[in-house]
Amino acid sequence: MKEIQSRANPLFRQWLHDKAHAGRPGHLVWLEGPHLCQSWLQNQLEVKWLLIDQTRFDHPEVVQIRNQIDPANWVVISTSLFDALSDVKSHQGVTLLADLPAREIPVDIHGSAVVLDGIQDPGNVGTLLRTCAAAGIQTVIANAGTAGCWSPKVLRSAQGAHAGLHIHETRDASDWLRAYRENASSLPVIATTLEEATSLFSMRLPARAIWIFGSEGQGVSSEMLSLADHRVRIDHNQQYVESLNVATAAALCLFEQARQHRTGR
Amino acid sequence: MKEIQSRANPLFRQWLHDKAHAGRPGHLVWLEGPHLCQSWLQNQLEVKWLLIDQTRFDHPEVVQIRNQIDPANWVVISTSLFDALSDVKSHQGVTLLADLPAREIPVDIHGSAVVLDGIQDPGNVGTLLRTCAAAGIQTVIANAGTAGCWSPKVLRSAQGAHAGLHIHETRDASDWLRAYRENASSLPVIATTLEEATSLFSMRLPARAIWIFGSEGQGVSSEMLSLADHRVRIDHNQQYVESLNVATAAALCLFEQARQHRTGR
Numbered sequence: 223m224k225e226i227q228s229r230a231n232p233l234f235r236q237w238l239h240d241k242a243h244a245g246r247p248g249h250l251v252w253l254e255g256p257h258l259c260q261s262w263l264q265n266q267l268e269v270k271w272l273l274i275d276q277t278r279f280d281h282p283e284v285v286q287i288r289n290q291i292d293p294a295n296w297v298v299i300s301t302s303l304f305d306a307l308s309d310v311k312s313h314q315g316v317t318l319l320a321d322l323p324a325r326e327i328p329v330d331i332h333g334s335a336v337v338l339d340g341i342q343d344p345g346n347v348g349t350l351l352r353t354c355a356a357a358g359i360q361t362v363i364a365n366a367g368t369a370g371c372w373s374p375k376v377l378r379s380a381q382g383a384h385a386g387l388h389i390h391e392t393r394d395a396s397d398w399l400r401a402y403r404e405n406a407s408s409l410p411v412i413a414t415t416l417e418e419a420t421s422l423f424s425m426r427l428p429a430r431a432i433w434i435f436g437s438e439g440q441g442v443s444s445e446m447l448s449l450a451d452h453r454v455r456i457d458h459n460q461q462y463v464e465s466l467n468v469a470t471a472a473a474l475c476l477f478e479q480a481r482q483h484r485t486g487r
Numbered sequence: 488m489k490e491i492q493s494r495a496n497p498l499f500r501q502w503l504h505d506k507a508h509a510g511r512p513g514h515l516v517w518l519e520g521p522h523l524c525q526s527w528l529q530n531q532l533e534v535k536w537l538l539i540d541q542t543r544f545d546h547p548e549v550v551q552i553r554n555q556i557d558p559a560n561w562v563v564i565s566t567s568l569f570d571a572l573s574d575v576k577s578h579q580g581v582t583l584l585a586d587l588p589a590r591e592i593p594v595d596i597h598g599s600a601v602v603l604d605g606i607q608d609p610g611n612v613g614t615l616l617r618t619c620a621a622a623g624i625q626t627v628i629a630n631a632g633t634a635g636c637w638s639p640k641v642l643r644s645a646q647g648a649h650a651g652l653h654i655h656e657t658r659d660a661s662d663w664l665r666a667y668r669e670n671a672s673s674l675p676v677i678a679t680t681l682e683e684a685t686s687l688f689s690m691r692l693p694a695r696a697i698w699i700f701g702s703e704g705q706g707v708s709s710e711m712l713s714l715a716d717h718r719v720r721i722d723h724n725q726q727y728v729e730s731l732n733v734a735t736a737a738a739l740c741l742f743e744q745a746r747q748h749r750t751g752r
Binding site: 243261265345349352353355356357374379380381382383385386387420423456458459462463464465466467470471473474477481484486 | 517525534558570613614617618621622623644645646647648650651688721723724725728729730731732734735736739742743745746749
């Protein structure tokens with residue numbers, strides 16, 4: 223167990239710097255609060271450091287978390303230093319630091335997969351990952367332009383979903399998709415778009431698919447659209463709103479797919 | 488047309504003060520950006536002031552908006568003053584100020600209605616309102632504890648939905664619901680909850696209903712639950728996430744209801 227009381231401490235200074243890049247390649251993932259720490263530990267993912275606010279050391283939630291981690295990785299720090307490292311106003315005094323899980327882009331997909339094509343808002347990305355985990359999706363591929371999937375804001379919105387997902391951040395998902403479609407066993411690719419598309423609720427969806435959801439403003443890029451086997455739209459009242467929020471649209475697609483194959487319609 | 492160049496201008500000072508309370512009773516609603524201005528105007532809602540950044544006065548989007556408004560209500564202000572009144576980093580130089588639409592809580596509901604029972608996050612409230620408008624819902628009742636429906640953050644997430652909705656913010660939605668249920672023609676009330684609930688996708692939903700969606704942490708309050716005729720849950724993989732985001736859950740309910748009654752299942 224380490225103790226840090228001074229801002230001059232080299233480890234503290236390194237974290238303070240690292241925090242601004244949290245979750246990007248070469249930087250640590252920051253899991254703040256008991257809920258995110260627990261979801262990480264439940265899934266037996268590796269831990270680099272456990273930061274504990276000294277005034278919360280004996281809080282039952284903190285005790286439960288530290289008991290699962292080798293004391294050599296505990297770092298007890300003063301409240302003012304913890305404040306400096308925290309994203310939230312009233313923090314709960316526990317943050318887990320871990321290496322970014324290195325996951326190669328898959329050749330075979332188990333179940334369905336979701337491609338995030340330039341979704342910029344971290345809240346949308348987080349909600350979408352939460353929905354993926356809830357819909358039983360395991361594989362998520364995030365294209366360039368998508369918010370960093372391991373950033374603190376995305377982790378907060380995803381509410382623990384990361385632990386159950388294989389997330390692949392890539393510069394060019396279209397390269398991967400083009401190669402993937404040449405596999406004999408490749409799954410059908412479905413993109414959501416408003417143009418030349420079939421209505422989601424009138425379509426017989428495949429039991430397994432690669433879904434592509436596009437950016438908030440532009441939707442799925444034309445390059446990715448050209449690689450889709452099916453284009454679906456979600457019919458809605460367009461008098462007041464042009465489109466649905468992308469995380470909402472994704473939830474409707476994934477749960478409609480699950481509904482069709484659970485009920486055997 | 489007015490012109491304001493000085494921070495000492497009484498109208499500017501009043502707006503700067505009013506902005507912090509935007510959308511609350513007795514304060515103005517702030518609709519920033521061409522998209523929100525247009526959706527307001529398309530629905531023939533009244534305008535108090537149109538603020539225009541002087542450097543954007545002749546921008547086509549601004550021209551299109553000001554042409555729909557009596558020049559007596561235009562206020563052209565310097566960029567630095569506009570910056571001070573803007574919520575976004577790179578603003579588009581046009582903001583419409585309007586009185587909060589006064590809408591009494593309804594006795595009769597057209598179509599279905601949605602009750603927001605303490606939903607705190609403005610992004611969730613905005614996304615939910617956008618989903619309501621997209622699902623053809625007209626009536627939304629927001630209970631105490633729900634984020635202010637006319638706040639700038641909610642307006643931004645809702646993407647114009649407000650113009651199509653009758654939104655009633657009330658201190659006690661349970662009082663209203665209790666009285667409403669005594670109407671002979673009252674609609675069935677459905678609450679979403681994880682406990683003692685029927686699975687959404689296995690239930691025959693009524694064509695019209697009062698839906699209750701609860702807060703992010705606690706869900707629907709016990710008082711509101713006691714007034715529900717039906718309790719529904721959305722079955723999902725709970726290994727990694729305990730629940731769905733509330734705006735996601737609401738979308739699944741409202742679009743499943745629409746799907747059942749469009750397809751006549």
